[in-house]
Amino acid sequence: MRLVIADCTVDYTGRLSAHLPRANRLLMLKGDGSILVHSDSGSYKPLNWMNPPCTISTIEVGEAAAELGVVEAWQVEQGKTGDKLLISIYEIFSDVNHDLGEEPGLLKDGVEANLQQLLAEQVHRVHPEAILVRREYFTAIGPVDILLSVPGAGHIAVELKRRGEIDGVEQLTRYLELLNRDPLLAPVRGVYAAQEIKPQARTLAEDRGIECLVLDYDELKGSSPEGNTLF
Amino acid sequence: MRLVIADCTVDYTGRLSAHLPRANRLLMLKGDGSILVHSDSGSYKPLNWMNPPCTISTIEVGEAAAELGVVEAWQVEQGKTGDKLLISIYEIFSDVNHDLGEEPGLLKDGVEANLQQLLAEQVHRVHPEAILVRREYFTAIGPVDILLSVPGAGHIAVELKRRGEIDGVEQLTRYLELLNRDPLLAPVRGVYAAQEIKPQARTLAEDRGIECLVLDYDELKGSSPEGNTLF
DNA sequence: ATCTTAATTTCGGCA
DNA sequence: TGCCGAAGTTAAGAT
Structure with a gap:
């Protein structure tokens, strides 16, 4: 799992369109290829996300964007639905990777x-x-x-x-x-x-x-x- | 936002009971007091979580638990519903804190x-x-x-x-x-x-x-x- | 504050 | 695989 803390904007196009203005957020890249964008509040549901299977690629930053301060741009594309997520990064504060290994899964009772x-x-x-x-x-x-x-x-x-x-x-x-x-x-x-x-x-x-x-x-x-x- | 990578077990008691066996996971502690337990797969929904308002307190590790290797135990309690989350930590691999500042919020279209x-x-x-x-x-x-x-x-x-x-x-x-x-x-x-x-x-x-x-x-x-x- | 309804719902079960 | 219903649903809007 890769955890990136970055100043970014996010644009989603899929079943709906959505835009996240520039702010500092956590970008969580999971081992299965999925990505979650979390803020420091608002529980449980990320601000934006992409479900697996999806591919994350670093695309070239256009001139106009570069002039605005974008240093990196990620394009995330869903394999099946074609949904897209564009993450424009202005600054990376932290970027770490951890291998979590297998998840044994949740045991429930009471439903x-x-x-x-x-x-x-x-x-x-x-x-x-x-x-x-x-x-x-x-x-x-x-x-x-x-x-x-x-x-x-x-x-x-x-x-x-x-x-x-x-x-x-x-x-x-x-x-x-x-x-x-x-x-x-x-x-x-x-x-x-x-x-x-x-x-x-x-x-x-x-x-x-x-x-x-x-x-x-x-x-x-x-x-x-x-x-x-x-x- | 505090990000902890740890080897842990989690027990939830509330509307239902649930147990997470020992494994490495991400514990995300948000600024509003909420906590999310994420694995390296499975989309967007955490394995376990607690919504605000809730209090996170470090409780004493019992003898039996200590013998099993538990080095730290967190108890998370929901203010309103009384739901509880017990996180038993066996090892902390990483523990970092980031101030993300204000979240301007998501703009939607297409509903x-x-x-x-x-x-x-x-x-x-x-x-x-x-x-x-x-x-x-x-x-x-x-x-x-x-x-x-x-x-x-x-x-x-x-x-x-x-x-x-x-x-x-x-x-x-x-x-x-x-x-x-x-x-x-x-x-x-x-x-x-x-x-x-x-x-x-x-x-x-x-x-x-x-x-x-x-x-x-x-x-x-x-x-x-x-x-x-x-x- | 409470209630109703939508959600990029997600998730699990079964045909 | 697709459909259907439950979910610690969550979250947003209306009353």
């Missing part, structure tokens, strides 16, 4: 897939008599997260989110419309389950007869036969 | 607002006899991107996206329902215009009698009286 698995193991939290039909129950308009059967009382479609917002209610509504046309399933009720349900989403859900269920991840995990097995 | 302006100037692309009523036509449930009138044939509501996905169709459907109740406007047809329309969105749209229109940004821009006026 929706996990919630889904845990809730599928503990369907009684949705309804005391519920029986799991299956996770990812496939329909023509997409998979229902969890489909449950309640003996003598039809079925329950569960839509699962980490954070329950309004679009999840829309999604579940579409599923319910479809599922209730199936005489083998009807009547199908809806349950919107999430670690947190936004007031607007709750209002819309209840307005449509959809029950809201707030999940406590730690509680679900604590009741799981597998328990906490990470790391 | 949805621009598309809307261009299409509003070229309504014939929607319908040969269409006349612009107005952009951002306000309704009780939100603004319709573009409302057009077709002499003797009612109106057209245009929903505009850069990339046409299913939620845009839902949105337009809601608008159409509402607008068609207005006898001064009815009949109102819907047009879903985007630079790219996903198959699922197209299917749903056409199923609801909504016409899909794929826009070529460069073509729209080329036909504009203003042309390319950026920079």
